Amino acid sequence: MSTQETNQSVANNDLDYVFHSWSVQNQLKPMAFKTGKGCYLEDFEGKQYLDFSSQLVNTNIGHQHPKVVAAIMEQAQLLATIAPAHANKTRALAAKKILEIAPKGFKKVFFTNAGADAVENAIRMARLYTGRRKVLSTYRSYHGNTGTAINATGEARRFNNEYAQDHIHFFGPYLYRSEFWSSTETEECQRALHHLRRIIECENPASIACIILESLPGSAGIMVPPAGYMQGVRQLCDEFGIMLILDEVMVGFGRTGKWLTLEHYEGVTPDLITFAKGVNSGYVPAGGVIISEKISDYFDDKIFPGGLTYSGHPLAMAAIVATIDAMREEGMVENAARLGAEVLNPGLKALAAKHRVVGEVRGLGLFWAIELVSDSEKKTKFTAADMNKVKQLCMEKGLVPFIAENRIHVAPPLIVTEAEVQKALAIYDEVLSVFA
Structure with a gap:
């Protein structure tokens, strides 16, 4: 590359050849x-x-981070890529380290390329396990830009992408801009849970496969759930046989001062956990689903109709292992x-x-x-x-x-x-x- 590169020359080349996400192309100034x-x-x-x-x-x-960069380079020299059907030593180690972080009762990890396809596959697992179709999620949420994930998303980026079916949205708690005329966190919690119960009842509980929530809504506003809300959602899921998916894509792996943000909510264990981003700091794209024992066992004698060419890519797995090790050591x-x-x-x-x-x-x-x-x-x-x-x-x-x-x-x-x-x-x- 030329030693004469400037910020403007690099930006101009980018704009000449790259189509950017979420953007009006002629208004970009990267x-x-x-x-x-x-x-x-x-x-x-x-x-x-x-x-x-x-x-x-x-x-x-x-x-x-030098330890993670070195791990990627070492893995590239040993085995740069391999099909996911083959046993992959580094993938197994990455899964083991992730399961050590997960709550008790989780058995396996399904690796994806990012957070959006992690959400896609978690919802697919919940639908297959329950035999139900509907997916409930909050209006103020973001779950990714693939077909099902964007429909689970509650904010405006969903509007021009609504092709998937059987998605229902509800309001989660947000006291600063309460939808429930609440004046205290306690009121907001109680009223938000009542609202969710009514949505479940009116949508036919026997048709609802899962509720998916960000453990802490990120892109939509970092709205910390009031005390008792996540426990209340878990109780509603148990009452109606609904799977609870907690989306840890943005907030997992230390972001909120816990390995997983769900640890802030005592007694709340989901059925599926999605992750990406912080698992290896995005050094090589990776995501996945942490699967509870009951859902993992369900597929022991049934085919799971999903897969990705780069599921458990060796370079991404090496970055996960090195990232978790570095996070612990430091x-x-x-x-x-x-x-x-x-x-x-x-x-x-x-x-x-x-x-x-x-x-x-x-x-x-x-x-x-x-x-x-x-x-x-x-x-x-x-x-x-x-x-x-x-x-x-x-x-x-x-x-x-x-x-x-x-x-x-x-x-x-x-x-x-x-x-x-x-x-x-x-x-x-x-x-x-x-x-x-």
């Missing part, structure tokens, strides 16, 4: 990054940026829990108290949302133009933000230091001061 290390990215002109997006909330171990999950509770939580709440445009901050571990409003009493959302300005100002100050609707999602790599968190908080403070 950033160009050359490399990264830890919590930082570097562009082609040497400027460094603190990455507080973890890209799409996936680079949990940071950029260019205490990344513990770091996320400590910094989230002791630094990020109080820091963001201080910003909310200082800036009138902050309607609410909420989150767990190293996964938080700053919800921006132009009118705090009416809770009027920041416009797209305002959010574009927020993003531009953050980038100018050397921070890569995650912007979603009227929110800044705060999601640094789990290796982040207290000093880096304080640096990001100072940048958010400067940016929000512009809108005073």
Whole structure:
């Protein structure tokens, strides 16, 4: 490659040849990054940026982690690829390490290429196991961009992609913008569960295969469920014979200060768990379904009608093994829990108290949302133009933000230091001061 590359020349080449997702193509202005290390990215002109997006909330171990890069290289030299029908030593080890993280009662892992096809296959398993068709999910959710996953999605990206059948949506709890006229977390929990019960009853419980929920809704707003809500959903599933799928694609593998976010909800064990992203920080695409014993055993004498050419790809599996090992050795999950509770939580709440445009901050571990409003009493959302300005100002100050609707999602790599968190908080403070 030419040594004369600039940010603009790389961006121009990208725009000339690459069709981008979720975009109007002639309105794109992509950033160009050359490399990264830890919590930082570097562009082609040497400027460094603190990455507080973890890209799409996936680079949990940071950029260019040497142990994971080395594991991928070692695996590539030994066996770069193999068909999934063959026994794969690294795939078995990756599955074993994932099952050690899962709750008791889970038996096997089905590997996919990403989170969306993990959701596809989890829903397929639930439908086959129950002999039912309907899938329930919340309006404020995102589960992926493949056929069934996008229909399970509750937000606007679903609208032009609704081809799959038998999907029903319901409102989950979100006290700040309650659909249930609630004034307390307790009211929101009780009313949201009553709403879900009525949806189940009105849709014929005997026709419902599964309820799929993000363990903590991510792209739709990082809305922490009120105490008792997840337990209530589990009880409804048990009452009506419905499978519970918890989607850990964005929030699994340390993001919220637990190995899996479902660990925050005492006594809640799903029937299927989907994962991707943080399992190997996206170094090589991978996802999967963690399967409970009862569903795994069901397919012992029945065919499972699904598969992928790259299921359990050796390079991805090597990255999973190395990522989980590195996370354990370096205490990344513990770091996320400590910094989230002791630094990020109080820091963001201080910003909310200082800036009138902050309607609410909420989150767990190293996964938080700053919800921006132009009118705090009416809770009027920041416009797209305002959010574009927020993003531009953050980038100018050397921070890569995650912007979603009227929110800044705060999601640094789990290796982040207290000093880096304080640096990001100072940048958010400067940016929000512009809108005073």
